[in-house]
Amino acid sequence: MHFQAITRIPGDPILGLMEAYAKDPNPAKFDLGVGVFKDAQGLTPVPRAVKIAEQRLVDRQSSKSYVGGHGDAAFGRLLCQLVLGKDSALAGATQTPGGTGALRLAAEFIQRCLPGRGIWLSDPTWPIHETIFAGAGLKVGHYPYVGADNRLDVSGMLAALEAAPEGDIVLLHACCHNPTGFDLSRDDWGRVLEVVKRRSLLPLIDFAYQGFGDGLDEDAWAVRLFAAELPELLVTSSCSKNFGLYRERTGALLACCADTEKLLDVRSQLAFIARNLWSTPPDHGAAVVAEILADPELKSLWTSEVEAMRQRIARLRNGLVEALVPHGLSERFAHIAEQRGMFSYTGLSPDQVAALRERHSVYMVGTGRANVAGADEARLDVLAAAIADVCK
Numbered sequence: 001m002h003f004q005a006i007t008r009i010p011g012d013p014i015l016g017l018m019e020a021y022a023k024d025p026n027p028a029k030f031d032l033g034v035g036v037f038k039d040a041q042g043l044t045p046v047p048r049a050v051k052i053a054e055q056r057l058v059d060r061q062s063s064k065s066y067v068g069g070h071g072d073a074a075f076g077r078l079l080c081q082l083v084l085g086k087d088s089a090l091a092g093a094t095q096t097p098g099g100t101g102a103l104r105l106a107a108e109f110i111q112r113c114l115p116g117r118g119i120w121l122s123d124p125t126w127p128i129h130e131t132i133f134a135g136a137g138l139k140v141g142h143y144p145y146v147g148a149d150n151r152l153d154v155s156g157m158l159a160a161l162e163a164a165p166e167g168d169i170v171l172l173h174a175c176c177h178n179p180t181g182f183d184l185s186r187d188d189w190g191r192v193l194e195v196v197k198r199r200s201l202l203p204l205i206d207f208a209y210q211g212f213g214d215g216l217d218e219d220a221w222a223v224r225l226f227a228a229e230l231p232e233l234l235v236t237s238s239c240s241k242n243f244g245l246y247r248e249r250t251g252a253l254l255a256c257c258a259d260t261e262k263l264l265d266v267r268s269q270l271a272f273i274a275r276n277l278w279s280t281p282p283d284h285g286a287a288v289v290a291e292i293l294a295d296p297e298l299k300s301l302w303t304s305e306v307e308a309m310r311q312r313i314a315r316l317r318n319g320l321v322e323a324l325v326p327h328g329l330s331e332r333f334a335h336i337a338e339q340r341g342m343f344s345y346t347g348l349s350p351d352q353v354a355a356l357r358e359r360h361s362v363y364m365v366g367t368g369r370a371n372v373a374g375a376d377e378a379r380l381d382v383l384a385a386a387i388a389d390v391c392k
């Protein structure tokens, strides 16, 4: 028997919650697990701009032949502008299956082209960061980010980066930190940039939630600062959340280089690696994004839809803290209103998370990470009562 020695491993801690939630017959359940946005009806909508772009593609598309190794050229160019701003001449995007594909491509690129370099991840970070980089054979280290007191630890972060070996890679979350929701201030970013320069570190910025924090351009502030101040930079961009294209697996790895020749060198390597990972990327989501970003009217519709999603998340954050007032818990959970993006490190313990699920059908990640964007605005009082119950 060939498979005799193969043992079972636990399911994915985040995706597994989707199944558990779907099976729960309680009509009053809350889905605060996987990072998907939900509207007032509890649905994860396809944005109108996406629907219009899709219809145009159906009418117009005449071939399903492969796109090239770097994917759709218009998508790459327009995404570079969306992420880096207008001045993105010395950057190139390689289209990937989602932001996760971009991370995997970055990991393989580092392993192949920058051998011996370690990578530094925030503690905590998205669990898949850990397994992607370790899986590609990189030495993974951690810098403090949010401590046991559930507060940002910027000095701990800076000290760890200061001690990182020269040339190592540092993975930074551009905005809407996953899992904590705690973002660096602009001053903090400036201090991180100083250390990055002094230690000759290579930043890899994960940008999965553009538009969900403070706005499309505001959220890109740190990425654009780093791109302006550093000759070389890697950015992973995801269109899953802001374009609502989750299952279409749409993203890119952006490489910024000091000159055109070097950009061509780097891109030749990325095309080779991508060819060996997935050959050529899936087309549909990227074609939709290109259609939207190339058309000023469609782009403006999409921008307003992203802004509406962002405002809903902000309302949910403030509303939940308000709803905790009658329980005397608004101060304890005040950070929920200060954090950004979909996620909140609530500070709830694994036992409290388990009790929330068992007693109230509230589903969130065991670490206490709640996807605030999944909450039901009309029932925040019910959610607050459930939280109060497990905090007794």
Ligand code: LMR
Residues within 6 Å of the ligand: 014, 015, 033, 034, 035, 036, 126, 178
């Ligand atoms: C999350 O962290 O919930 C999202 O990034 C979705 C995922 O793939 O885990």
